[in-house]
Amino acid sequence: MPKQPRPASEPSLPLQLVVDRTSPVPLYYQLSQQLESAIERGVLTPGSLLGNEIELAGRLGLSRPTVRQAIQSLVDKGLLVRRRGVGTQVVHSQVRRPLELSSLYDDLEAAGQRPATVVLRNTTAAADVAVAAALGVAEGSEVLLVERLRYAHGEPMALLTNHLPTGLFDCDSEALEATGLYRLMRAAGVTLHSARQSVGARAAAPEEAGRLGEEPGAPLLTMERTTFDDTGRAVEYGSHLYRASRYSFEFQLLVRS
Amino acid sequence: MPKQPRPASEPSLPLQLVVDRTSPVPLYYQLSQQLESAIERGVLTPGSLLGNEIELAGRLGLSRPTVRQAIQSLVDKGLLVRRRGVGTQVVHSQVRRPLELSSLYDDLEAAGQRPATVVLRNTTAAADVAVAAALGVAEGSEVLLVERLRYAHGEPMALLTNHLPTGLFDCDSEALEATGLYRLMRAAGVTLHSARQSVGARAAAPEEAGRLGEEPGAPLLTMERTTFDDTGRAVEYGSHLYRASRYSFEFQLLVRS
DNA sequence: TAGTGGTCTAGACCACGTA
DNA sequence: ACGTGGTCTAGACCACTAG
Numbered sequence: 001m002p003k004q005p006r007p008a009s010e011p012s013l014p015l016q017l018v019v020d021r022t023s024p025v026p027l028y029y030q031l032s033q034q035l036e037s038a039i040e041r042g043v044l045t046p047g048s049l050l051g052n053e054i055e056l057a058g059r060l061g062l063s064r065p066t067v068r069q070a071i072q073s074l075v076d077k078g079l080l081v082r083r084r085g086v087g088t089q090v091v092h093s094q095v096r097r098p099l100e101l102s103s104l105y106d107d108l109e110a111a112g113q114r115p116a117t118v119v120l121r122n123t124t125a126a127a128d129v130a131v132a133a134a135l136g137v138a139e140g141s142e143v144l145l146v147e148r149l150r151y152a153h154g155e156p157m158a159l160l161t162n163h164l165p166t167g168l169f170d171c172d173s174e175a176l177e178a179t180g181l182y183r184l185m186r187a188a189g190v191t192l193h194s195a196r197q198s199v200g201a202r203a204a205a206p207e208e209a210g211r212l213g214e215e216p217g218a219p220l221l222t223m224e225r226t227t228f229d230d231t232g233r234a235v236e237y238g239s240h241l242y243r244a245s246r247y248s249f250e251f252q253l254l255v256r257s
Numbered sequence: 258m259p260k261q262p263r264p265a266s267e268p269s270l271p272l273q274l275v276v277d278r279t280s281p282v283p284l285y286y287q288l289s290q291q292l293e294s295a296i297e298r299g300v301l302t303p304g305s306l307l308g309n310e311i312e313l314a315g316r317l318g319l320s321r322p323t324v325r326q327a328i329q330s331l332v333d334k335g336l337l338v339r340r341r342g343v344g345t346q347v348v349h350s351q352v353r354r355p356l357e358l359s360s361l362y363d364d365l366e367a368a369g370q371r372p373a374t375v376v377l378r379n380t381t382a383a384a385d386v387a388v389a390a391a392l393g394v395a396e397g398s399e400v401l402l403v404e405r406l407r408y409a410h411g412e413p414m415a416l417l418t419n420h421l422p423t424g425l426f427d428c429d430s431e432a433l434e435a436t437g438l439y440r441l442m443r444a445a446g447v448t449l450h451s452a453r454q455s456v457g458a459r460a461a462a463p464e465e466a467g468r469l470g471e472e473p474g475a476p477l478l479t480m481e482r483t484t485f486d487d488t489g490r491a492v493e494y495g496s497h498l499y500r501a502s503r504y505s506f507e508f509q510l511l512v513r514s
Numbered sequence: 515t516a517g518t519g520g521t522c523t524a525g526a527c528c529a530c531g532t533a
Numbered sequence: 534a535c536g537t538g539g540t541c542t543a544g545a546c547c548a549c550t551a552g
């Protein structure tokens with residue numbers, strides 16, 4: 001009997017998968033990385049089945065729980081979908097950028113826009129009510145205040161105002177102009193854990209408009225964010241203004257199941 | 258020796274935990290629900306340790322992997338933090354609202370604002386370039402078009418424009434005025450999987466301003482969203498306008514680790 | 515050194531979807 | 534009826550952290 005043209009949902013798995021047991025990298029992680037890269041490179045096409053877990057485990061010389069752990073991590077990332085009685089398949093969706101704690105610096109760099117930063121202020125100040133509440137410090141206590149103007153393609157893009165608790169890390173203006181705030185914090189050993197964000201819009205005040213190269217009254221995107229480390233300390237409170245004509249927030253999100 | 262005041266990070270676990278093996282609810286889920294509710298109610302205070310997994314498993318008559326599965330799900334939600342050599346503790350952070358595929362209707366309802374909706378249009382139309390690209394259909398093909406004005410406290414809040422593939426579900430205007438679009442889709446058996454969003458701002462055009470009760474040129478928040486089901490089909494493309502003076506997007510997000 | 519989470523195994527039975 | 538993923542067990546060894 002002649003072979004039928006293979007439907008997109010049939011197992012397509014000559015796929016080279018190998019694990020190195022001498023490596024310190026966890027086996028499930030090696031596997032999930034290989035699967036992810038195969039999906040990324042298009043070797044595993046959308047809709048294709050992965051083959052059942054038992055057989056996959058046998059073929060790799062792994063136990064089923066280990067294989068499941070690898071697959072589960074990709075399901076959590078939204079790359080795979082499991083269906084009982086059917087199998088595990090590569091998701092069809094076209095976009096697969098995960099939602100991260102986005103850094104404007106990284107965003108711009110990824111877009112090939114070579115960001116530039118001018119530090120307008122880098123000093124200490126007394127915390128006002130809002131800042132004190134966000135950072136969980138006493139009103140009037142001393143906090144770091146950083147104000148930056150960020151450019152892309154030589155055009156101003158955003159006015160970034162940050163408040164940070166003192167003593168957290170060394171906030172050097174030169175370093176701030178060379179990279180982003182989050183990178184500095186991570187480099188200083190701060191482990192970012194979660195953030196609370198609020199995105200809105202308002203009209204530009206005259207001074208803000210002047211700095212950003214917009215007309216007074218022009219629409220600006222606003223973002224306020226408080227970031228916490230894994231001990232629950234607030235490590236940063238940002239209050240940012242973006243030119244709506246030049247910037248928008250893009251992200252993908254997964255539906256909690 | 259007199260007892261020292263207990264530091265916040267010490268195990269505090271008289272905590273009543275029980276599992277019902279006759280229940281169809283998975284054991285790990287019963288456990289994670291109980292832990293989550295204990296955290297929510299403040300019985301497990303921020304910073305308190307959970308006690309090691311082995312002992313917890315023994316006390317509940319469960320195996321360690323099952324207990325780990327329960328704990329892991331809460332770690333993924335950002336409620337718990339694990340540290341090797343230390344233990345598992347309740348995260349200190351004050352806010353713990355997860356990021357979801359937010360529905361304006363649900364948001365307003367949760368805020369106690371009793372949303373009202375007026376359907377302005379509910380018809381079919383030919384897909385233009387943008388809509389066709391977003392939904393993955395041919396340009397000019399027929400799609401559903403829904404335009405709604407949403408009110409809170411009797412004030413207009415947002416102008417919602419949605420395009421949907423035909424034949425997906427019954428798009429009844431009365432139902433649309435009684436609840437949100439996502440609820441209708443879920444009720445029709447559509448399993449939402451992921452969405453691609455873009456949030457920006459712009460000035461209100463005269464007609465938009467009129468409908469929303471703003472002045473022309475007033476800043477509006479814009480949101481475009483394409484939602485996919487678990488087969489990768491685009492099931493909805495929305496292009497929405499919010500009064501910036503009355504609405505902003507709020508969400509929490511976790512740092513991928 | 516002792517205690518914790520991180521990883522891994524080799525099985526088992528069940529529930530659900532498809533046919 | 535069959536094959537799939539969903540759940541669960543009872544162990545094991547290792548890596549990291551604290552004291």
